[in-house]
Amino acid sequence: MINETLDHPRExxxxxxSSDKIKTVTASTFPRLVLEAEGPIAVEFMSYGCAHCRAIxxxxxxxxxxxxxxxxxxxxxxxxEQELAGSYQIEGTPTLIMFLNQNEVGRVEGPxxxxxxxxxxxxxxxxxxxxxx
Amino acid sequence: xxxxxxxxxxxxxxxxxxxxxxIGHWVQxxxxxxxxxxxxxxxxxxxxxxRLRSLNPDLDIWDAYETIHVLMPDGSMKLGGEAVAEVLxxxxxxxWFAWSFATSIFGFRPFQVxxxxxxxxxxxxxxxxxxxxxxxxxxxxxIQWVTKWVKTLFGGSPHPSPHFSSLSAARxxxxxxSGKPLPQARAL
Numbered sequence: 357m358i359n360e361t362l363d364h365p366r367e368x369x370x371x372x373x374s375s376d377k378i379k380t381v382t383a384s385t386f387p388r389l390v391l392e393a394e395g396p397i398a399v400e401f402m403s404y405g406c407a408h409c410r411a412i413x414x415x416x417x418x419x420x421x422x423x424x425x426x427x428x429x430x431x432x433x434x435x436x437e438q439e440l441a442g443s444y445q446i447e448g449t450p451t452l453i454m455f456l457n458q459n460e461v462g463r464v465e466g467p468x469x470x471x472x473x474x475x476x477x478x479x480x481x482x483x484x485x486x487x488x489x
Numbered sequence: 490x491x492x493x494x495x496x497x498x499x500x501x502x503x504x505x506x507x508x509x510x511x512i513g514h515w516v517q518x519x520x521x522x523x524x525x526x527x528x529x530x531x532x533x534x535x536x537x538x539x540r541l542r543s544l545n546p547d548l549d550i551w552d553a554y555e556t557i558h559v560l561m562p563d564g565s566m567k568l569g570g571e572a573v574a575e576v577l578x579x580x581x582x583x584x585w586f587a588w589s590f591a592t593s594i595f596g597f598r599p600f601q602v603x604x605x606x607x608x609x610x611x612x613x614x615x616x617x618x619x620x621x622x623x624x625x626x627x628x629x630x631x632i633q634w635v636t637k638w639v640k641t642l643f644g645g646s647p648h649p650s651p652h653f654s655s656l657s658a659a660r661x662x663x664x665x666x667s668g669k670p671l672p673q674a675r676a677l
Binding site: 403404405407410413433435436 | 550
């Protein structure tokens, strides 16, 4: 638990500010950036108030770096985009949904916050899809 | 990023947590004098990381949700028990005893330490009092570990369960592109 006064910008020992490696999509940009886009796309449905989402955030950023440019990862804030979350039947956060050519090809709820687990979650659905083809 | 100058301290509270919401509203009510003036501004954290950074460039939305933050007019931030002490100093009803938190004995502030511990305990047990976004309290983690271990023994998934939102499992309504409905998503 942190009890302190920060008088100056954070030092490197503290966690850096969340980066923009994962872009946030909204209901208005979702069709263009996710559904109409080509190639594999993973979307994390999350909320900033969710402790599990916080745990997975740095891992997901790391995985986003590893899989680009073949695959893109976006996030949807369900606290803002409730209708969008409802349309995909999101029951808990974080939920990762993988899309390929407008179709949902995979879904993982609450993946373990480890690189291997998240990497498997965001890549495996596309590998099995490619094998099927 | 330009920082918005605030003339008064700002208390940020997690409005997805029932306990924090009640405390935030209590602070807001208590902070108002009879004339309507207030010594502290109370705001929900919200969902916009950029808005928070405009209040203080060092303020990260994930940190804001993890620990109570008070943003000071001089650009500094108080966190955890220090933030609680600052709030108590700013409220007319609690100001009379809040001086104790600054009392130092050879550099040791005993009342502040007690407050820090009390805040840490409250922060951990919030889920028991209806926090929708705090995850499971630390006191319940041993039970969680045992449950997970037993599940794994019987071939269940060892992955932690996700945080369940208040969103209802609404019937899926696929989004349409250019007026055409999407094909139904493949069942997993």
